[in-house]
Amino acid sequence: MIIQPSGLPSFRPLPIASQNVSRQCRLLILLLHILSLSPALLGIIYNIKAAYDVPNRDAGGPLVLGNTQTDYWVANLWCVLAGYWSWTLSTSMIRRWLYHYEIINAIFRLITLMALNWSISAYLQNLQDPITIWMSASGVLLVGTLLKLTLASNPKYSRKADAESDLRLHSKSTIVRVLVLPLFFVTCCTLWATIYEIGKVEYRSSELMEGVQLDTTIQTKQLVLVMSSWTEQGRQRRQAMRETTLQWLPNDSYRFVLGKPPSASAQMKYGQLIVQESSENHDMLIVPSSDIEQDKSHKVLEALRWASSVDYEYLIKTEDDMFVRWDLLTSELIALGPKAEYWRGLAYRNMPPSDDSKLAMNTDYGMPILPAYTSGSLYVISHDVADWITRAKTVVRYIARDDQNLAVWLFGHTIKPIHDPRIQENEVCEDDLLAMRVGGGDRLQTMYGLAKQGRSQCSGGPAIRSCSVCYPCHKRSDDWRSYNLECDPVKGITLHNQPLVTKIADQTVKDQLEKSRLGENDAWIIPNVLSQRTSVYSDNDWDLIYWVCWTSDPSTFTDRHWRALELVWIHQPRAVIFMISNTLSTDFFKDYISRGYKIHVVHIDKENLLNWHWYFGPGTLDWLQNWERWENESFFYWHLTDYVRLYLLYSYGGTYMDMDALWLRAPPDPNLEFIGSDYSSVWSDREWTLNDKNLYLPQGLMRFKRGWTLFREMAESSFSSYAYDPKCFNCHGPKAITSYVREHRAPLEAANFTILPRHVLYPASYLEIYKYLLPNPKAEAELKSLESWNIHLFGKMTNSLDIQPGSIIDVLFKRFDLGRHHPNGSWQIMGPSQHLYHTGTWLDAPPGRFQGLDTIYIRGDLTEARLEIEIAYGELQVGTQPWKDRTTHSQQEINKLLNQLTYSPSSELVTKGGRDLLVVRVVSGNKVQEAKIEVIIPAPQRLI
Structure with a gap:
């Protein structure tokens, strides 16, 4: 009979009973066997806990090059593989040792194998990367399994030499089933996860911050992103801001934004300092972007993507060398309340692309003029604006200057920046500035101290006499207009002369004026x-x-x-x-x-x-x-x-x-x-x-x-x-x-x-107007024929000329006179003897209104009077109300009523035409005057 070689199935039952092993020894062997899985199980538990702890670990800003959640999940795959190989190896060795040795020797060897497994696993924990730890552990187990299979297939160590070919065939099958296939699966998963992480979420802060919000109880709901850098100067500026202006902000409302180390030397020089700074202050954010100046736009975009998971109303982006009155800015935004499509800063418009090679834009950007943009020194955008940028499905284009790039990202949206000249890019000084660039920490300390004391920001320290852009330059040392700049108080800054570039036409022709608040901005x-x-x-x-x-x-x-x-x-x-x-x-x-x-x-x-x-x-x-x-x-x-x-x-x-x-x-x-x-x-x-x-x-x-x-x-x-x-x-x-x-x-x-048209307001030019002051036998007829609202005398041409009797102007003044020089109590009703009811052009009064030369009014000094009006056939209204006789108390009041009269003919007069009679009667004391006006209604024209 040929004895079949025993294979190494992964979870085949232990043949302990066939070896006459006592019950007590069986339990001990089973316990030792289970211990072979313990390192892998503990590793899985640790990695799961560490993966879920990543957001909490990095809540104050991720540490430099820390392990991501993806790292821990991939490490768990290697943990499972290591546990599987540890189990199959220990299973195979137990069967072999029980077959070849006494029970005591087999148990001793099993204990030695477990101790070795635990020792190697513990040693490998000194490595920092979880994937490396469990890849190394799996490698050790792989080598052990290959050695065991090699010895098992060697006839020198086998009791059945005639089974050599079967053993080799079985060994090959075991290598494929136990080693190659699991290793191939785990390696493919690791490769996929690594490619995904590098290409899509390479240590992205938004992933680290998932589920961790800033303090949403902050009343302002304003998120501040301060762009900083991997330099000693950047570290000093951050600390200076923490000690001064950032005292005006809640701790959880701002983040210093850094990119990845710009070089290996920067990583070695500043890496540990930044780790320590982040641990102490919990206000740093490292995004998956280069930290060099030319990639600043990418860094800003990644910071905006991180901010998409944060609950805020306004996002404020600034630099680490800016003095900012956060107390004033945040209070203004609180008073403003939530607002959509909000973008505010020091605005530029009709600006050509920069010629600086370091800041040049992509060559495939074909516009000769940049869209309106705001200075990157400080700008404010609402949450929806940031979402437009981060959720855009179009190709992202980068310009080195992040402020101009923001405008490119928003190009196509109707939003326009709100110009705020209180934000300045240079070291200047005005008492009402919200933000300005400062030269160093000492200047920042000085200005912060002055602001806290309620003193002028421009007092103390060196006097700054330069004129701030868009500010008046009275008694200043220079004028920003001399740098070919012009500033619209609403639209912002542009170049005064752009001979080679056509400006983009602005279709906005009306400004939204600020509402009056008496006692605050108005008196x-x-x-x-x-x-x-x-x-x-x-x-x-x-x-x-x-x-x-x-x-x-x-x-x-x-x-x-x-x-x-x-x-x-x-x-x-x-x-x-x-x-x-x-x-x-x-x-x-x-x-x-x-x-x-x-x-x-x-x-x-x-x-x-x-x-x-x-x-x-x-x-x-x-x-x-x-x-x-x-x-x-x-x-x-x-x-x-x-x-x-x-x-x-x-x-x-x-x-x-x-x-x-x-x-x-x-x-x-x-x-x-x-x-x-x-x-x-x-x-x-x-x-x-x-x-x-x-x-x-x-x-x-x-x-x-x-x-x-x-x-x-x-x-x-x-x-x-x-x-x-x-x-x-x-x-x-x-x-x-x-x-x-x-x-x-x-x-x-x-x-x-x-x-x-010219004749409506200027019926005579400035060269001909003198004729209106000269005697004219046809003056009254010419005055009636004028289709004008006004006659302009062009004072420079006529002030020295007398208005001669019988002139057009003389006739006009005699027809219209409020009687300023009339004695008290002397008054009379003025109006036409006839009024033609007709529909005129758009230049004329509506039908039934007594206006123009047909105006009815009181000339002279009249106080309390009774106004009575009668109409034979038609109807009268004052405004929209039917006419009722009433008492007035001034010349203005009675003239206002007469001016608002509207006559409507009866239906019969409208159909056939005819004449109506309007009687205006004024009773003042013992004096009664009346004016009779014949209203002529033309018969409608009939088509023949």
């Missing part, structure tokens, strides 16, 4: 009427606001100027006139105020304009601060008027009119925003006029809602100490606004910016 100029930022009429009744300016001596205020004001109230009795003046007293218009009309004198001078913050930005602030420098120039007060009207329309809205603009009728549409137009006869003006016909835009009469960007940009461009030309009369008026509109006409008109 009354005229109590309950006009504040430093707005007026009580600016939002809903902006069309009632009229702005006029007077900078001459009161003695030059002539009859034609009084009439200009009266014509406003005749056609719009509810109008509120603000007289901006540096010469007129507050009671100059008391006669009109006593009659119920609203007019307020607003005194302007350098002190008031500065105290009221009536400037747009650094350029206009500089110009006002240099008031004394310009005051004696010939055109200063003309220019001051040009400046003031831009500010008033931008901040308050309403109608600006020169004091020689005479109204014939009120604009029929209260929501229409407009500017007039005229033709220049000077050939050289063609370089800036709107078209080849020399059409230009005078500023003598304009009406707009508040917030139009053109007024701010015009003022900052024209009225800047750096660019202002005090000897150019027209540079800050028609030329400035026409040039601007010429460049931005399409987006302006798309936003309802209306350019009226």
Whole structure:
């Protein structure tokens, strides 16, 4: 009989009973056999615990090159393999020893094998990498198993020499089944996990921080990422910030961000220091990116990816050499509350790519102009903006400058950065700065101490006289405009001259003005009427606001100027006139105020304009601060008027009119925003006029809602100490606004910016207006034929000319006169004898309104009176209400009612046409007057 060789199946039952082994020995052998699995089982338990402990271990910032969760899970695979090989090896040896030796010798050898297994496993634990530990343990067991199989298949050590071929065949089968297949499986898993980790999550901090949130009880919910580096300077800066400005922040609300060691020497030199620093402060974050300056964008992106698992409202990115008023910034963000699509910082726009080779962008980036971006010294973005960047499925492009790269990542989104000039990139100083770069820790300590004491940030230490970008440069040593920069107070910084690059057109033509908060950012100029930022009429009744300016001596205020004001109230009795003046007293218009009309004198001078913050930005602030420098120039007060009207329309809205603009009728549409137009006869003006016909835009009469960007940009461009030309009369008026509109006409008109035809506001040019002051036998007919809202007298051309009897202007003044010089109690009803009810053009009043030359009003001083109106056939309304007789208490009140009358003909008159009779009766004391107006309703035209 041929004895079959015994194989080595993995879990075959021990043949102890066949060897006549006692029960006690069986238990001992079984216990020793199970102990062969103990090192591997303990390793599995340790690795599982260590894997789940990784987030807690790195909650304050991951240690340098620590083991990831993936490392521990892969190590567990090798633990299982080591346990399997340990079990099969001990099983094989027990069977062999029980077959060849006495039971005592077999047990002794088994104990020796277990001791050796435990000793080697314990020795290998000195290695740091868990994968290395269990790969080494598996290697030792592999060698042991191969030696055993070699000896088992050698006939010299086998009792059955005739079974040599079978043993060899069986050995080969065992190697494949027990060694090769398990080793191949575990090796493949290890290779896959390693490739995945390197390519996708190579020690990614977001993986380490999974499940570990920053303290969500922090009220601010603001996460601060401070970019730092593997240098001694970086370490000193981090410590300086911890000891100063970061005291304003909760410990769990910020992280210093570092990349991987830039070199082996940096790892050896600073590695242990950074480990110690992280352990002590728990505020460091190491991301899977190079730490060199050229890869800073990648480092920022990885930090944003880590932050995606953190609960915050705003993310603030800054540098480790910045002094930041975290107390002010965080309080502002708390007051702001949660906001979507938020991006704020020192903004740049229309900037070409950098020519610096170290900061050059990818060659496949084809745009000649960068999107608007914010300085990397400090910017604030909301959580959704960070998510757009980290979750983008498009190809990620990198520019060395991370601030520009942020704009590239956000390109295509509608979000635009909010410009905040209080963030500066250089070592400058202003008392209201939020952030600025500092030269060293001593300067940081000084500024922090001053801020804690409530003192000026610019006091103490070396005086910094450089002018901060986008700040006024009055009495400063230099001007940032000399570096070819210009700054829009809302849009940000750009280059003044870019001859080789076309700027990207900005379609934004209106600014979202900051809301007024009386007592905080606003104060009354005229109590309950006009504040430093707005007026009580600016939002809903902006069309009632009229702005006029007077900078001459009161003695030059002539009859034609009084009439200009009266014509406003005749056609719009509810109008509120603000007289901006540096010469007129507050009671100059008391006669009109006593009659119920609203007019307020607003005194302007350098002190008031500065105290009221009536400037747009650094350029206009500089110009006002240099008031004394310009005051004696010939055109200063003309220019001051040009400046003031831009500010008033931008901040308050309403109608600006020169004091020689005479109204014939009120604009029929209260929501229409407009500017007039005229033709220049000077050939050289063609370089800036709107078209080849020399059409230009005078500023003598304009009406707009508040917030139009053109007024701010015009003022900052024209009225800047750096660019202002005090000897150019027209540079800050028609030329400035026409040039601007010429460049931005399409987006302006798309936003309802209306350019009226010439005849609407300027029926006669400045070269022909004198004819309106000359006698004209057809004056009354010509006045009626004018399809105009206003006649502009072009004061510079007509101030020295008399208004002669029988002229068009003389007829106009006789038709419209509030009776300022009439004696008390002298009054009369003024109105047309006939009124044609018809539908006119868009320039005319709506049908049934008694406006223009058909205006009905009371001339003279009238206080309490009874207004009674009768109509023969039609109906009358005041506003939207049916007419009812009523008592009035002032000239303004009765004229307001008459101005709001709307006549509607009866259905029969509408069908057939005809005539109606309107009787207006005024009863004041013993005096009764009435006016009879024949209303003509044309018969509808019939098609033949």
